[in-house]
Amino acid sequence: MVRRDDPAAAVWAPAVAEPAPRELCTDCGVSRMSDPKQCGQACQFIKPDYPAMELRVHGRTRDPARSDEEFFGPFRRMVRAAMKTPRENAQWTGITTRIGERLLETGAVDAVLTMAPDPLDKWKPMPVLVTKAEGMAECRGMRMGYAPSLALLEPARAMGYRRIAVIGIPCQIYALRRLEQTLGFDKIYVIGTPCSDNTTTASFHGFLDLLSDQPDTITYLEFRADYHVELRFTDGTVKEIPFLLLPISKLPPDFFPMTCRTCVDYTNTLADITVGYMGGQGEQWLLVRNQRGEELLELLGDEVKLSEPGSAGKRAAPVKGFLKNVELAAGGLPVRGMPNWLRPFMGWLMPKVGPRGLEFARARVEMKAVETVLHLRRQFPQRMKNMIPAHVWALVKPYGLEPQDGERK
16 A cells, blocks of 8 residues: 555655765654754754743643643643554554544644554655555554655655655654744644664564563564553464563663663653653553644544553662663663563563553653653763753752753753
């Protein structure tokens, strides 16, 4: 169904230019556009201004009276959610896919800019423009690798599309919002997914090789909020691996690129709606951020069930342990390991006593903030004053991390 040469197809993947080389780049697609110099103003990894962007996109900045906005960015409401009838082959129950379908079914947009699997590699993301609702089924599931989605903005405009939706990860959405007012579209709906760690597709295949002696039979992989990775296979079997039993020590040092280790926007704060899992406790977790986000959720009607998110456990000890390990790793020292005999027990214990629900989400956001400060301090200290927003410094302060001379504006 995916075609590169037929814009009349339900799913269209036009060819894009090679990227202009840049340091700290996730290849969001801007460097492949007709004016790659736009990266200078659009890139999250150069000089992000989240307060100004949140004010423009949501009409306000983070409210200090709502403590969770310090972690997750501005939102109107947070809910746990699941499609009453889960979509086949969806990563969770298919909420993101269904929103895209409904936007096309109702004529709210002319096209949805998202990702589909590359025809030659099911795990490699391929940016596509979906113009018919049935085409969204081709985009279900998780991909791993760089996806220059924003490079398709110019082909979409050239085709005469005036109203579009964009589904993307934080570094893509920040760049989109920075350029939004110059792109010439009448309306852009933004559906964001959280992201903290990406890698190249080739490296991801190496990870799959460590998880199974038949990696080609893996059809699904998900890091769940219950401290397990879920694998599904072509024969229908399911395997659950506790985080603590993952072969992380066998991965190469550059498995996670420096961009992902210095990301300051885990929860995609500039999206109209963020669709993730961290606070969902087995279901999905939605952050409706503005009126346009409300419209997107309303498109699902009674197809989706909603409930209040829960929260349990305490995050302080896990975050402190993470900080110590990152300090060692950022300094090139061996990461402190847990005895092998203890790992199975802790893998059983953590889902029962560790942070769960919103507390798990807060812990992950704090861990990403810690990682950002320590890795930038080690690798790119000259970038810290421009790359680290004030809300990140606030998140790491309880753990003894304070800006040093020259690290903050």
